[in-house]
Amino acid sequence: DIVLTQTPLSSPVTLGQPASISCRSSQSLVHSDGDTYLSWLQQRPGQPPRLLIYKISNRFSGVPDRFSGSGAGTDFTLKISRVEAEDVGVYYCMQTTQFPPGFGQGTKVEIK
Amino acid sequence: QVQLVQSGAEVKNPGASVKVSCKASGYTFTNYAMHWVRQAPGQRLEWMGWISPVNGNTKYSQKFQGRVTITRDTSASTAFMELSSLRSEDTAVYHCARAMGATTIFGVDHWGQGTLVTVAS
Numbered sequence: 095d096i097v098l099t100q101t102p103l104s105s106p107v108t109l110g111q112p113a114s115i116s117c118r119s120s121q122s123l124v125h126s127d128g129d130t131y132l133s134w135l136q137q138r139p140g141q142p143p144r145l146l147i148y149k150i151s152n153r154f155s156g157v158p159d160r161f162s163g164s165g166a167g168t169d170f171t172l173k174i175s176r177v178e179a180e181d182v183g184v185y186y187c188m189q190t191t192q193f194p195p196g197f198g199q200g201t202k203v204e205i206k
Numbered sequence: 207q208v209q210l211v212q213s214g215a216e217v218k219n220p221g222a223s224v225k226v227s228c229k230a231s232g233y234t235f236t237n238y239a240m241h242w243v244r245q246a247p248g249q250r251l252e253w254m255g256w257i258s259p260v261n262g263n264t265k266y267s268q269k270f271q272g273r274v275t276i277t278r279d280t281s282a283s284t285a286f287m288e289l290s291s292l293r294s295e296d297t298a299v300y301h302c303a304r305a306m307g308a309t310t311i312f313g314v315d316h317w318g319q320g321t322l323v324t325v326a327s
Contacts, residue, residue: 125311133313135251142301142317143251154315186251190313194267195241197251 096121098187100198106206113174115201117187122167124191131191134163134172137200138183146185147172179205208232210302210318217324223290226321228302235283236260239305241314242276242287246298254300256310257285265310292325299323 097120107113115134123130134147145154147163150170160175174181182205187198213227228240242254255266257276264276275288285302299320306312 131311131313142320143303144317145313145315148306148313148315188251188313190311193265193310195253195256195310197253199250 095194096123096189096192096196098189098196098198100185100187100201102201103199104202104204106204107174107177108206109179110176113177113181113203115172115185115187115203117165117170117172117198119168119170119189121192123170123189124167130166131189132163132165132170133188133190134161135186135188135197136181136183137186138180141183143186174203177203177205208304208316210304210316212300212302212318212321215322215324217326218292219327220293220325222292222325223288224292224323225286225288226300226302226323228285228287228318230283230285230304233304235278236280237308239308239310240276240278240285241303241305241310242274242285242300243303243314244298244300245320246295249298252298254287256305258308259285260308289323292323294325297323297325 099118101116135143137143151163162173184200209231211229236259241256257264259278278285301320302318303314304316306315
């Protein structure tokens with residue numbers, strides 16, 4: 095199975111400052127169709143996960159443009175350009191390129 | 207709008223089974239695959255399996271093979287996840303999550319609110 099490793103596991107950030115989360119895959123996430131099915135999810139306290147980014151860099155409907163995704167192959171990054179209070183939560187990368195689908199271990203974003 | 211509404215919390219004895227439902231609305235149920243994902247306390251999200259609502263085809267994580275059964279009732283736009291031979295380590299919040307397309311490679315875009323299953327004697 096593909097293993098997704100996120101760093102850091104915890105990210106204390108000052109309001110208005112940027113945050114960056116890395117997700118590294120044990121194997122390439124490029125599908126045979128040429129696309130890369132790497133998503134980013136946000137889970138606020140007490141809520142279910144919410145889709146932020148799909149296929150590396152596509153923002154889902156309603157997601158603020160301060161969230162952006164990048165990367166290729168095995169290395170991916172989620173960036174928050176200016177952290178707001180509502181961004182507190184745990185962020186997960188998820189791969190669906192290969193069976194079985196899997197998740198990173200999560201990165202907790204909190205305000206300093 | 208797309209909504210996935212799950213059944214309520216359950217408390218089960220070790221060795222018992224639990225069946226969680228996920229009622230979908232706001233879209234054509236048979237057009238999108240459905241995943242089941244669980245989250246044990248303090249643990250990462252864990253994928254369990256998925257179903258194709260159009261034909262009922264399923265695929266399960268090897269970890270749960272033999273213990274999990276995912277089904278659907280297309281007339282009720284509802285998916286079900288049944289987990290048997292429960293043990294304390296199965297205590298978790300169980301989520302249904304809609305795939306972005308008919309197959310699972312597209313990722314998930316909507317999640318149910320979660321159902322807490324507690325296994326305790």
